[in-house]
Amino acid sequence: MTKQTEWRQDFVALSRDELLVKVASQMSNKRFQHVLRVEEKALEIAGKFPMDLEKVSIAALTHDYAKERPDEEMIARIKKSQVDQTILSFGNAIWHGVMGAEIVQEELGITDAEILQAIRVHTTGDVVMTLLDKIIFVADYVEEGRDFPGLEDARQLALTNLDEAVRYEIKQTLLFLASKNQKIYPKTIDVYNTWVANYKEDLC
Amino acid sequence: MTKQTEWRQDFVALSRDELLVKVASQMSNKRFQHVLRVEEKALEIAGKFPMDLEKVSIAALTHDYAKERPDEEMIARIKKSQVDQTILSFGNAIWHGVMGAEIVQEELGITDAEILQAIRVHTTGDVVMTLLDKIIFVADYVEEGRDFPGLEDARQLALTNLDEAVRYEIKQTLLFLASKNQKIYPKTIDVYNTWVANYKEDLC
Numbered sequence: 001m002t003k004q005t006e007w008r009q010d011f012v013a014l015s016r017d018e019l020l021v022k023v024a025s026q027m028s029n030k031r032f033q034h035v036l037r038v039e040e041k042a043l044e045i046a047g048k049f050p051m052d053l054e055k056v057s058i059a060a061l062t063h064d065y066a067k068e069r070p071d072e073e074m075i076a077r078i079k080k081s082q083v084d085q086t087i088l089s090f091g092n093a094i095w096h097g098v099m100g101a102e103i104v105q106e107e108l109g110i111t112d113a114e115i116l117q118a119i120r121v122h123t124t125g126d127v128v129m130t131l132l133d134k135i136i137f138v139a140d141y142v143e144e145g146r147d148f149p150g151l152e153d154a155r156q157l158a159l160t161n162l163d164e165a166v167r168y169e170i171k172q173t174l175l176f177l178a179s180k181n182q183k184i185y186p187k188t189i190d191v192y193n194t195w196v197a198n199y200k201e202d203l204c
Numbered sequence: 205m206t207k208q209t210e211w212r213q214d215f216v217a218l219s220r221d222e223l224l225v226k227v228a229s230q231m232s233n234k235r236f237q238h239v240l241r242v243e244e245k246a247l248e249i250a251g252k253f254p255m256d257l258e259k260v261s262i263a264a265l266t267h268d269y270a271k272e273r274p275d276e277e278m279i280a281r282i283k284k285s286q287v288d289q290t291i292l293s294f295g296n297a298i299w300h301g302v303m304g305a306e307i308v309q310e311e312l313g314i315t316d317a318e319i320l321q322a323i324r325v326h327t328t329g330d331v332v333m334t335l336l337d338k339i340i341f342v343a344d345y346v347e348e349g350r351d352f353p354g355l356e357d358a359r360q361l362a363l364t365n366l367d368e369a370v371r372y373e374i375k376q377t378l379l380f381l382a383s384k385n386q387k388i389y390p391k392t393i394d395v396y397n398t399w400v401a402n403y404k405e406d407l408c
Contacts, residue, residue: 171382171385175379178382178400183401183402184396186393186394189390189393192388193387193388197386197387197388
C-alpha cells in the first residue's frame with residue numbers, strides 16, 4: 001500500500017510532510033519509527049475494506065502523539081476534563097490514548113470524530129468499535145517491529161479476519177497484563193467480556 | 205484440627221448436626237463433601253491464628269448454601285435487592301456468594317456480620333478482606349478434593365503466608381478465566397488491582 005504524499009481531503013490543515021515533522025517532534029526516533037510501521041500495517045489491513053485511506057494514515061500517524069507527555073501535564077488535563085477520574089490511578093499507558101485525542105484536536109486541529117475516537121481507544125479497545133478503531137488497534141499490536149509469542153497468529157488474523165484479530169489481541173493483552181502482575185484498567189474487562197467472553201467459538 | 209460436635213456460642217440456633225442436615229438438603233452429595241473438605245481446610249489454616257473456630261466452621265459449612273438454587277430465584281432476589289444490578293449479566297458462579305449471605309441469614313438465622321461477609325466474598329475475594337474472609341476464600345481453593353496445576357504451591361502458601369495465598373488465588377483465577385474465554389466480574393479486577401498489581405514483590 002503506497003502512502004499518500006499529498007492529502008486530497010482536509011482532515012488536517014498540514015501537508016503530510018508537515019504532519020510527520022509535528023509527530024516526530026513529540027517523540028523519540030524509536031517511537032516515531034513505530035508510528036510509521038503502524039501506518040504501514042494499518043494501510044495494509046485497510047486495503048481489504050472500502051476505507052478512506054487518508055483517515056487511516058492520519059489516525060495511525062497521530063495515535064501515539066501524546067505518549068511522551070509528562071505525567072504532570074496529563075494529570076492536569078484529566079482533572080480538568082469530563083473523563084472518569086478513576087483513570088488517575090492508572091499511568092500514561094492508559095492516559096495517552098484517552099487524552100491523546102483531545103491533545104491531537106487541540107494541537108493539530110484534527111476534528112474528525114472517527115479519527116479522534118480511534119486514537120482514544122487504541123490502547124484498550126472498546127465495547128463497540130468502528131472499522132477504523134479496529135484497524136488502528138490491531139495494526140499497533142502486529143506492526144512489523146513487534147516480537148512476542150503468538151505474533152504470527154495475530155498478524156495472519158489481522159489480514160484474514162479483523163474481528164478475530166481484535167478478539168485475539170484483547171484476550172492476549174489481558175493474559176499478558178495478569179501474568180506480569182500489571183494493573184488492569186476496568187474498561188479492559190468490559191471490552192474482554194463483550195468481545196471474548198460473549199463470543200461463542202473457542203478462538204484462541 | 206478436630207471439628208466441634210457442640211457449638212459453645214450462639215452464631216446459629218441449630219446444633220452442628222442440624223446445620224449439617226440443612227446444608228446437605230441444599231446440594232448434591234458431591235458438593236456437600238466439598239463443603240466438609242472446605243471446613244477441614246479452613247480449620248487447618250485457622251489453627252495458625254487466634255481465631256474463633258466456630259465462626260470458621262459455620263462460614264465454611266454455609267459458604268455454598270445457595271449454589272444450587274434455580275437461576276430464577278436468584279434473579280428475582282437480585283432484582284429486589286440493593287446490589288448493583290449489573291450482576292444480573294453474570295451467572296450463579298457470582299450470584300451464590302453475593303446473594304448467599306442473604307439466603308443464609310433468612311433461612312438459617314445466622315446474623316453474624318463476619319460470617320455473612322465471608323460467604324458474600326468467597327468467590328471473588330474483596331479489596332479489603334477480614335481474616336475470616338481470607339481463610340474461607342483460600343480453603344475453598346485448596347481443599348483436598350481440588351486438582352489443578354499450581355495447587356501444591358497454593359496449598360503450601362495457605363499454611364505459611366495467607367496473604368500470599370490470597371494473591372496467588374486472585375491472580376491464577378483471573379488467568380484461568382481469561383484463558384477459558386470466561387466472563388470476568390468487574391469487581392474481580394478491582395480485587396486483582398489491589399491485591400496483585402499494587403503489590404511490589406513478584407510473587408507467583
